[in-house]
Amino acid sequence: MTKHFERELDVLKRDILTMGIMVEESLTQALRALATRDAELAEQVIRADEWIDARENKIDEECLKLLALYQPAASDLRFITAVMKINGDLERMADETVNIAERAAFLAGQPKLAVDLPFDEMQERVRKMVKECLDALVNRDAALARSVCAADDAVDDLNRRNYSTLLDVMRKDPAGIERGVMLLSVSRFLERIADLATNVSEDVVYFVEGEIIRHHGLHDPTTPPPSWQATRLER
């Protein structure tokens, strides 16, 4: 491995970490906008997404350049392809954050719905997952990555709890249905960001251990599932 290649790999690591910090920052602002009913802050989050998109493109280009120039093998090849995927996942997290900010902007102009939801706790858990999945990537730490996957259950539970709380609120006060639907969405977007952090962690484990932990109990992919007897699988 040349010194030059090593240096470019370091730049790539720093860039993907920065991308993660941008996502965390954006999420924190979107939820602050929701909590403080600050439509202007919500709009700022929406506008700031262009920077995250630009960063995604830059990282993609870097990866392609490294593959084309140095034709890395084994572990470096797996690292670079992992970064390409993880980069896309981070950009999707940012998109979910924009979705949250859009709801926050709408809700800021509406009467407050009388409901107490654990968005602070969800945010703290999700933020930690995002940070740790990237730390696991750059430190090649499969154990940390696995712990991020395990942390996803608590976020799923909080989301389910919000679902039943909000259905009750909407049933009791049909005038609050639209705001209830918006808050349901916010909860689901947070849960999706946690899912994406879980995807990233799975990719990290695969990169570190060369093992696919997604999709246990795999079937022979060359045959269709039994329920598709009549399916023509080749075009």
Next chain:
Amino acid sequence: MTKHFERELDVLKRDILTMGIMVEESLTQALRALATRDAELAEQVIRADEWIDARENKIDEECLKLLALYQPAASDLRFITAVMKINGDLERMADETVNIAERAAFLAGQPKLAVDLPFDEMQERVRKMVKECLDALVNRDAALARSVCAADDAVDDLNRRNYSTLLDVMRKDPAGIERGVMLLSVSRFLERIADLATNVSEDVVYFVEGEIIRHHGLHDPTTPPPSWQATRLER
């Protein structure tokens, strides 16, 4: 390019097309389960997802193998990295399809909500987008890919229409709130599959033309957005 490499590229093309057909088939079945209130068919769709996951892993492995063994350059390199991304997007479409099937399984055991939603039209549009984005990939057809991106707007419109229809239904009949929320979700999952097909198409254009059409009006990615003056961007 060796004969062997060419043959393996053909296998990869066939495999990604098959993955797309599996997603189309799964989506068709999930929406049939919803329309005919067939919980057993919905469960079949959920179980069949394991085959799609297995196919995703197989394609990922093929891509890594091709990169490692043949160290392709230029257009072949871009094709293979595009397939890696698109493969992930197809698997996400399958996950959204499972989400639809889960709602279908729940709704099959509930009284039917009196509402008429254009799910058939949405499905037909989405199915066409999924098919065409992959045709565009294997035929290196950027014009077709761009037409898929353009087709996304109609799906977004249908989703917005469903949103306001369902809010009205829920306001008039609060006993239907949970079913209304489920149908809102189905509509949004369909819209998300269309978004994913749009992502695929953008990656195809990039692969064919070497041009990033996602994220127009890019900013300098090395500076944070103006609203983040106090943000520490490097860890």
